[in-house]
Amino acid sequence: MADLTTNYMGLELKNPLIASSSGFTDSLEKLKTLEEKGIGAVVLKSLFEEEIMHEMEETFTKMKSENFLYPETHNYFEYEDIEDTLSQYIKLISDAKKELSIPVIASVNCISNQKWTHFAKELEDAGADGIELNAFILPSDFTRTSEENEKMYFDIVKEVQKHVSIPIALKLSYYFSSLAPTLKELSETGINALVLFNRFYSPVFNLKTMKVTPSHVLSSPSDIAISLRWIAIMSGRVNCSLAASTGVHDGQGFIKQLVAGADAVQISSTIYKNGYDVIPGMLNVLNEWMDEQEYETINEFKGSMSQKEIKSPAAYERVQFMKYFSEK
Ligand SMILES: Cc1cc2nc3c(=O)[nH]c(=O)nc-3n(C[C@H](O)[C@H](O)[C@H](O)COP(=O)(O)O)c2cc1C
Incomplete structure (x- = not known):
């Protein structure tokens, strides 16, 4: 049996397979099953910045209406007072930390560096081993420049870093005009991991109902x-861990992302499609492959197919199908 332990964002993982943020990571029961099936770490379902702000605003309004809101109240604001979503999330973290032995990473879906960032400290205090910031600004606003859009990611990181000392991961999209330099620059802000990439709700329309779905x-x-191309391009060139996300459905995909240079690999859709048993299945494939190749540790092969390491790095730069079907 090979040694699958790995370090991801400063956390020791028993193996590099992580359950990414989804409906499978929103309850203690599901988290326990993921652990039983062998997962290396879990990223909880995201809290949305809007949820945090909404609950904060509701509580402030209530306090104000009861003549309880003095300017300094903000400084002494206890997040335990905010009920429902936020306290349930805090409870999920602390329960998970009591019941599980694998790292538990909290997740916030954010689009700004506004007041919500104070709440990050509550996630740390509840025992989260790390925070994943699922940050995305759709570059669809005609009045905003690419510099303004990119600056927002740096501002979010800076603001959250003020409030927490646990590791921070940034889960991104590939909608950047200069993707490689931006990822590199973000990796140098002191964050601990980049997650490449998130997958988003994408609207199409139904031609019968003429509704967006x-x-x-x-x-x-x-x-x-x-994701595979960009993990391979960024491996060895960033100042933080890399996690691969999107489209990893089986043991082969898992291994490919590791040889491309991922420190950890996140999965969601394959659990929805194939059930929890896909986890031990993928770990078995990795174990068998490592035995066959006579690898004892992940570090022996991690990144061996990255752009930096392979003999023909141009393979990752080729983008046009020059002669692909010309013989047909
Ligand atoms: C039903 C569902 C819910 C999700 N919810 C979140 C979420 O709250 N936060 C987040 O960062 N990603 C969320 N994701 C995205 C996944 O974490 C993951 O990045 C994406 O599905 C791509 O990985 P996959 O191909 O392994 O599914 C969700 C995905 C699915 C399918």
């Missing part, structure tokens, strides 16, 4: 390609 909520194995 979500499409392809779950990924398929071919969706691995974008």
